[in-house]
Amino acid sequence: MKRIGIIALIAALCVVFSACGDGEEPVTTTAPEVVIQAAKNKNKVSVMREESFEYTDNNGNSYSASYRIPSINLDSEDAEDANAEITEKYTPDFEKAEQESASRIGLTCDSLDYERFENGDVLSVVIRRVYYSHAVDYSVYNFNSKTGALLKNSDVAKAAKLSSDEVNETIKKELEKDYVSKYKNSKPEKYDENLEKTLSEENLGKTMLYLGKDGRLTAICKEYASVGAGEFSVVLTIK
Numbered sequence: 001m002k003r004i005g006i007i008a009l010i011a012a013l014c015v016v017f018s019a020c021g022d023g024e025e026p027v028t029t030t031a032p033e034v035v036i037q038a039a040k041n042k043n044k045v046s047v048m049r050e051e052s053f054e055y056t057d058n059n060g061n062s063y064s065a066s067y068r069i070p071s072i073n074l075d076s077e078d079a080e081d082a083n084a085e086i087t088e089k090y091t092p093d094f095e096k097a098e099q100e101s102a103s104r105i106g107l108t109c110d111s112l113d114y115e116r117f118e119n120g121d122v123l124s125v126v127i128r129r130v131y132y133s134h135a136v137d138y139s140v141y142n143f144n145s146k147t148g149a150l151l152k153n154s155d156v157a158k159a160a161k162l163s164s165d166e167v168n169e170t171i172k173k174e175l176e177k178d179y180v181s182k183y184k185n186s187k188p189e190k191y192d193e194n195l196e197k198t199l200s201e202e203n204l205g206k207t208m209l210y211l212g213k214d215g216r217l218t219a220i221c222k223e224y225a226s227v228g229a230g231e232f233s234v235v236l237t238i239k
Helices: 002-021 079-100 153-159 164-182 192-196
Strands: 047-057 062-073 111-119 122-132 136-144 208-211 217-224 231-237
Touching: 002 208, 047 079, 062 079, 062 122, 079 111, 079 122, 079 136, 079 208, 079 231, 111 136, 111 231, 122 153, 136 153, 136 208, 153 164, 164 192, 164 217, 164 231
Parallel strands: 062 111
Antiparallel strands: 047 062, 111 122, 122 136, 208 217, 217 231
C-alpha cells in the first residue's frame, strides 16, 4: 500500500513538471476575496422612543394611547441638534403620561406620532401631537438626505420648483379661503380681527413647509378664532 502511494505521488509530480516543460503556467486556484460593505440603505429615520399607555379611569372607563418619536440618522451636526431638540421637547409627554395613567386620570396628550417622507434629496419628518382638548401641534424637520444639512423653507420651496414669494402668496390665498369657509357664516367674535391676525406677515412667517406624499408641497399654518382654544394648526396642500 505504501509503495502504491509513492508511485501515485511520482506520477503527479511528473504531470506538473511536464506542464512546466511545455512553457505553460501552472494553474493556481484561490478562494475569491470576500468584501464586506456597509449597508447602502441605512434607515435615515428610526424610532427613538415608543411607548403605549393603558389605563382605567376612576369612573371605570378604559383608555389606551400610543406615543412614538423619531431619531434622524444622518451623519451631521444638524441631525444631532434636531434629535436633541426632539428629545427635550417630547420626553416630558412620556413622563407625564406615565404619571397620569398611574393616577388613573385622563391623559393630557391623546397621541404622539410622526411621518417621514423622502422626495429626491429632501427628507421631511413631521411630528404630530394631539391633545385631549383636540388641539394639535406639529414639528417639522427638513434635511438634505445626502449632506445631512437642515433645510429652510426657501430650500423646500426651491425643491418644489417655486420661489418663496410664489409660495407665500399661495399660502395666504389658501389660508384665507380655508378660514372664510369655516367661520364666515357663524362669524365668531372678533372675526375680522382674527382673520387679519391669521393673514399677518408675522403669522405667515411661522409657516412650516415640507414635501409630503408624492412630493406635494405642504404647509402647516396657524389660524386664530374666538372659539375653542383660540388658535388651531391647519395643514394646506400648496402644490
